[in-house]
Amino acid sequence: MSRTMEWAARAEHLGGIPRKAVIAAVGAFAKTVSSLLNTTSVHNADTLLRCVRSRPRRVPLITVSNHMSTLDDPVMWGFKSFPIFDANLARWVLAAEDICFKNALYSYIFRVGKCIPITRGGGIYQEHMNEALDRLNNGEWLHTFPEGKVNQEDAPIRRLKWGTASLIVRASVTPIILPIVHHGLHEVMPEKYMFGRRPLFPLWNNKVNIIVGDPIEFDLPTMRQRAISQSRSESFPTIGWPSTSDGLDEAAQRCLYSIISEQIRAAMERLRCFGKSFLKS
Template sequence: PRAAVIGAVGTIAKAYVSLLNTTTVHNADALHRLVSSRPPGTPLLTVSNHMSTIDDPFMWGFKGFPITDSKLARWVLTAEDICFRNVFMSYMFRLGKCVPITRGAGIYQDHMNEALEVLSTGGWLHSFPEGKVAQDHQPIRRLKWGTASLIVRAPVTPIVLPIVHTGFEKVMPEKSFFGRRPPLPLCGKEIKIIVGEPVDFDLPGLKQVAAMIPQDTSFERKGWPTITPEGLDEAAQRWLYQKMSDKIQSAMESLRKTLLNLKQH
């Protein structure tokens, strides 16, 4: 059933992105290479901005990308309140390799362990670290810490690949159809996608600095478990996740500006 669902959804995404809309992808080879031939056991974590409810799977529907291959297909973090509202939807999204995330339940919720399992087995996971859709073309917003926590907790540090896109907000506008989304994605729009270079983290060095962060009593403690073997307590983790999130956000914002410049030429 999984191969059938991913094959069908992938075919629809490909039709919309490659035929019914005009799509340009910059540096697609970098993504293609890491999806199909990265070192065995090395996980891939792609991160992108979130312009519409169809970003995934449509952002993988460009020409030449193996979107219909269920073995190569990404796992993706998805909002439980949108995609897992009933038994049928839950079943279909599960077949589509979607991991439900409960908004507001924090970075140590059970579903995050499921996402961690994808990385632990060397799989490909996609995340929208801004946490929600925004169609206003503003700079990349402050990132949620869940993505950074997965990088730190993964047994093998994943390759972190930033991607920025524009145009899906025109294909599925939030308020165009009597104040709601249109019943079907729109056609004849221009989509642009830019794939960046992997974001490198000196995790041993960052963990060393984080371990020396003094206890901060000003924030409400959430009871996070200590990360071993470094013994990183909650204060250390907060510093570490913020530092890493800032770096990913900066890489994404740089791509967004590059994409803006490309659009103007």
């Protein structure tokens, strides 16, 4: 049995009952950790709610955030007023295959829970990136952690992986890109709590702060031309990427994905700095 279990991710699987059950159970867990065991405040929540609930039909949404713990998703969606129990509105999320898809049981639960397996280090053209692209082309919501791994240090946003940028470029309709930065979940699920390991259960009496930004505007035609010009004057090692549907070769893609990723990283870093000053006030 394949650990990727694409059939379990389909909305029609067993009439959608397993998906609704898993989303409800995960939602209850997230609400408990976020709103009952801990205190969560959200700045600019209305923007996130509007993008999730009432963006234009067929327009996809990509939310991007920093990654402070293994519980970021789903706990960051457990704040009051968020529709976390709605299986139709629930996000798709890129999830590390080596953690979430270890065996058949894990694979089934995460698949039903709208998770897409990603092999870290597998590149932007690995098999399930196409699945993520299909979700976007259906106008759905995808969440990504573009830093690529958990970072519990209070440090600037690191250089982003290019997977999210590649999805933005390749999507048939340019997605809404919404940056989010959170702080405090590293104390709910610290990586090194006891004997250098995570706690068995989420910790409590912590403050979680979520800063939602405004959608990032991309002038993709101009950015494409800039990438093409830049790629002609720079040398990149190539590994055989296919050209995009609009004819960008690998060198141009690398330039474009770098430009887009830096714009997203800068937006996230501004939110991080705003959050630090917001918390001090």
